[in-house]
Structure formats: C-alpha cells, structure tokens
Amino acid sequence: MIRLHHVPLARSFRVLWLMEEMGLDYELRYHSIREGTMRSPEFRALSPAGRVPVLEHHGAVWFESGAIVQLLCESYPQAGLMPPPESPERARWLEMLHYAETMGSILENLNLNLVFLRPPARPSVPVVKLLKARLGASLAGLEARLEGDHLLPTGFSAADIMVGYGFELARYYVDLEDWPRLAAYWQRLRARPAHVRARARDGEQDIYARDFYPVPEEG
Ligand SMILES: N[C@@H](CCC(=O)N[C@@H](CS)C(=O)NCC(=O)O)C(=O)O
Incomplete structure (x- = not known):
C-alpha cells in the first residue's frame, strides 16, 4: 500500500x-x-x-x-530517474535535489509575507524585495546550470522534479520570462504526460487567490 x-x-x-x-x-x-x-x-x-x-x-x-x-x-x-552511485552525474543530481529547497525556503517566506499573513499584520516591504531578489538570484543560478534540455546532460531525472515544482510557485512572484531558457524548460516539464496526470490528481489549490503578487505599496 x-x-x-x-x-x-x-x-x-x-x-x-x-x-x-x-x-x-x-x-x-x-x-x-x-x-x-x-x-x-x-x-x-x-x-x-x-x-x-x-x-x-x-x-x-x-x-x-x-x-x-x-x-x-x-x-x-x-x-531510471537517479544516476547510479558511481556515476559522475551523482554529485550534480544530489546538489540539484537539495537546491530545490534553497528555492523552496525563499518561496515559503514569500508565501508567509504575501499570502498567509492576516491583517492587522502587514508584510515587510524591504523583506519582500529582498526575497524576490534572492528568488531571482536562485533562478539565474539555476539557468546557468541547465545542461541542454534538463539538469543532467543525460536527460530527465528526479532532480528536474524537485526543482521543477518550484516554478509552479515562483510564477506568483516573478516573471519567469525574465529567464527565457528556464521558462522554456518549465514548459517542457509541464508537457510531460506524467506532469499532466499529476496536475489532474493534484486537487483544487486554496493557497493563492491572485495570479501574481507584486511588492506591496509602502506605508
Ligand atoms: N522541507 C520540507 C518542507 C515541508 C513543508 O514545509 N511543507 C508545507 C507545504 S509546501 C507544509 O506542509 N506546510 C504546513 C503549514 O504551513 O502549516 C519538505 O521538503 O518536505
């Protein structure tokens, strides 16, 4: 079971x-x-x-x-979604598996500030700006390490799953078209039949009420 x-x-x-x-x-x-x-x-x-x-x-x-x-x-x-332990790709696979949570922690903090805080609590404008900059830096670093179509030169692996989930959230905070190779990579991942099936079973999300969350107004 x-x-x-x-x-x-x-x-x-x-x-x-x-x-x-x-x-x-x-x-x-x-x-x-x-x-x-x-x-x-x-x-x-x-x-x-x-x-x-x-x-x-x-x-x-x-x-x-x-x-x-x-x-x-x-x-x-x-x-076949993990390189074998002796493979030269093993280190990159593990790095990317965990890099996903570098992105994940930034996204979680953006969620806390912009989605989950309830009035009278207000998000911190400097903190949101910093988090968006950090998210951008993590995406730029990721784009620089794309090996052709995926994160490993040998093709799709579970590292793409760990990292690729992050785009589903990042799009609420940044315009992924600012990183054109990443935007194309995200669309490649979304076109996979398993991703389509997973989205069909995912269920109705009740986290985001808007399509995009800009930096809030000061004051
Ligand atoms: N590092 C953990 C993080 C797990 C985590 O924070 N999950 C969130 C959803 S994405 C959660 O369950 N949050 C519950 C809450 O905020 O009450 C993992 O990757 O599994």
Whole structure:
C-alpha cells in the first residue's frame, strides 16, 4: 500500500509527479493548510512538524520531500530517474535535489509575507524585495546550470522534479520570462504526460487567490 499525504500545490506535488513518472499505484489523502488538518495528533505522529509530504510506503512512513524522492528512486531503480552511485552525474543530481529547497525556503517566506499573513499584520516591504531578489538570484543560478534540455546532460531525472515544482510557485512572484531558457524548460516539464496526470490528481489549490503578487505599496 502506498499513500501520499498531500496538499494541492504543496511540496507533496513533487512526490505525486514522481509516482506518476514511475507508474506506481497509490492513494492520496488530501489535507489543507488553511483548514489546519495537519495539526491533529494523528498527523503529527507521521510528520514531526505537521507538514506534507508524508508517504506511507508498504509499512514505512517517510517525510521530507527530498528524502522521499531519493528513497523512491532507490526503491524503483528500474525507473531510471537517479544516476547510479558511481556515476559522475551523482554529485550534480544530489546538489540539484537539495537546491530545490534553497528555492523552496525563499518561496515559503514569500508565501508567509504575501499570502498567509492576516491583517492587522502587514508584510515587510524591504523583506519582500529582498526575497524576490534572492528568488531571482536562485533562478539565474539555476539557468546557468541547465545542461541542454534538463539538469543532467543525460536527460530527465528526479532532480528536474524537485526543482521543477518550484516554478509552479515562483510564477506568483516573478516573471519567469525574465529567464527565457528556464521558462522554456518549465514548459517542457509541464508537457510531460506524467506532469499532466499529476496536475489532474493534484486537487483544487486554496493557497493563492491572485495570479501574481507584486511588492506591496509602502506605508
Ligand atoms: N522541507 C520540507 C518542507 C515541508 C513543508 O514545509 N511543507 C508545507 C507545504 S509546501 C507544509 O506542509 N506546510 C504546513 C503549514 O504551513 O502549516 C519538505 O521538503 O518536505
């Protein structure tokens, strides 16, 4: 039995997409950040910080999206989404798997400032400007490391899944067309049949109410 604890458009999308790429049979347990369904003691027993993703995998319970992605790649090596340990691409694969969370932490802070803060709390304009600049720098660094069509010269891998999820959020804060090679890469990822299937199972997101969040007005 494989069960993914999932919030639409959250980091659990990485695991959902990976399982679609692998052709696994799994069930989804939907949660909502706004409704607080992850604060229950039952869920905290699965996830120490009460966060998604959590994957129940044949009796084991795994949390942290990067760890789950690596564990699935190791459990299903025939899917070919991870270079073997002796491969010269291994280091780049691992770097990119974790670079995804460099982007993820910036995006999470933008979400906190611009989406989740409730009045009378107000986002900090200097902090939002800094976060957008940091997001831009992380995207520029990523674009510089694109190897042809994907992150590894040998083609699509789970590193593209970890990083590629970030574009689904980054687009609310920056114009990805500012990095044309990244924008084309994102569209390539979205055109993958497994990505299309994952989006169909993702569910209705209740995080973003607008299409774009600019730096707020001062004052
Ligand atoms: N580093 C963790 C981060 C997990 C995380 O923060 N997940 C968010 C959704 S993207 C969450 O569950 N947030 C719950 C909350 O904010 O209450 C991972 O990659 O799995």
